[in-house]
Amino acid sequence: MIQILPSILAADFVRLGEQVRLVEAAGIEMLHVDVMDGHFVPNFTLGTPITESLRRFTNVKLDHHLMIEDPDTYAPIFIKAGADCVSVHYEVCRNLDRTIHMIREHGAQAGVVINPATPVALLENVLDIVDYILVMSVNPGYGGQKFIPNSLRKVKELARMRAERKLAFAIEIDGGVGTENIAEAAKAGVDWYVAGSSVFHAPDPAQAVRDLRRRAEEANFTKV
Ligand code: DX5
Ligand code: ZN
Numbered sequence: 229m230i231q232i233l234p235s236i237l238a239a240d241f242v243r244l245g246e247q248v249r250l251v252e253a254a255g256i257e258m259l260h261v262d263v264m265d266g267h268f269v270p271n272f273t274l275g276t277p278i279t280e281s282l283r284r285f286t287n288v289k290l291d292h293h294l295m296i297e298d299p300d301t302y303a304p305i306f307i308k309a310g311a312d313c314v315s316v317h318y319e320v321c322r323n324l325d326r327t328i329h330m331i332r333e334h335g336a337q338a339g340v341v342i343n344p345a346t347p348v349a350l351l352e353n354v355l356d357i358v359d360y361i362l363v364m365s366v367n368p369g370y371g372g373q374k375f376i377p378n379s380l381r382k383v384k385e386l387a388r389m390r391a392e393r394k395l396a397f398a399i400e401i402d403g404g405v406g407t408e409n410i411a412e413a414a415k416a417g418v419d420w421y422v423a424g425s426s427v428f429h430a431p432d433p434a435q436a437v438r439d440l441r442r443r444a445e446e447a448n449f450t451k452v
Contacts, residue, residue: 230448231420232440233260233291235402235431236282237273237371238424244278247428248286253419254437258313259420259447260402262371263306265296268320269369276309283310291315293341295368300327303401307334315339315362315400318346328357339400343367344376347451348385358397361386366403371424375404376448379414387417410440411447418444 239247242364250260259282265271282290289312298303299316300323306314314336314372320329324340329336340351344364351361363386365379379401386399398419405413406426413421423440430436 229419229446230441231413232256232257232427232437232444233258233400233420233422234427235260235262235371235422235424236428237262237280238428240428244281245285247433248282250286250433251427251436252286252327254434254441256288256437258291258420259286260424261290261292261311262293262368263292263296263302265298267297267378268317271369276305279306279311280310282368289313291339292424293362293368293401294315294337303327303331303424305337307331307336311336313339313359313366314335315341315360317341317343317368318350319343323356325357328354332359340443341368341402342382344379350387350422351386352389354357355389355393355395355397360398360400362400362402363379364403365401365405372429373404375406375409379403380412383413383418390417393406405440407439407443410443414444414447415451 234251266272290315292311330339339360341362366373400420401418404424427436
């Protein structure tokens with residue numbers, strides 16, 4: 229099921245509520261919330277007060293991307309604050325299987341994220357317990373970066389493993405996604421598309437969401 233997830237990192241925080249209403253009007257079902265700790269990535273972003281405010285304000289699912297060193301401590305805190313989906317980076321999880329189960333036991337959908345330099349093969353033993361895999365198509369830390377084309381090779385590999393093993397996890401992509409590359413991503417097998425700058429920096433964010441969705445759906449429909 230194709231989902232466009234506007235990333236609020238690219239929103240104007242002074243007008244966050246207004247911007248969320250704009251993309252809701254385009255029928256989004258999920259929002260992407262980037263949590264950065266200044267250690268795993270060289271930037272700080274959002275904490276639980278934003279999650280709590282969003283939870284009170286909207287019914288769409290809040291997808292939390294934890295770019296932090298200690299997801300085991302903070303995942304439950306974000307779930308309590310209102311996160312519906314929580315993804316953790318493969319690169320920081322020493323006991324990944326335990327972390328995934330812990331997120332699900334707290335009542336959220338669990339995702340695992342891989343950086344551009346991390347191979348898909350390392351996920352082989354968790355694919356049957358995750359709800360989704362997030363393939364980073366930029367190095368995490370900032371919005372507005374250039375899409376790394378090799379990420380689509382990784383998406384294809386994941387989609388092939390999913391089909392071979394008859395699994396049902398969703399494949400998400402994050403970073404540099406826009407109308408110029410979303411069709412190719414759809415053909416590779418992506419289900420969930422995070423879009424920051426291409427939505428919130430567009431003159432009409434709702435129209436930007438609709439354009440992205442249409443292109444992804446058309447490409448998905450015509451894929452061989
Ligand atoms: C980057 C974040 C992304 C970011 C994407 O570290 O994980 O979610 O908001 O922004 P764009 O779409 O502008 O690349
Ligand atoms: Zn993200």
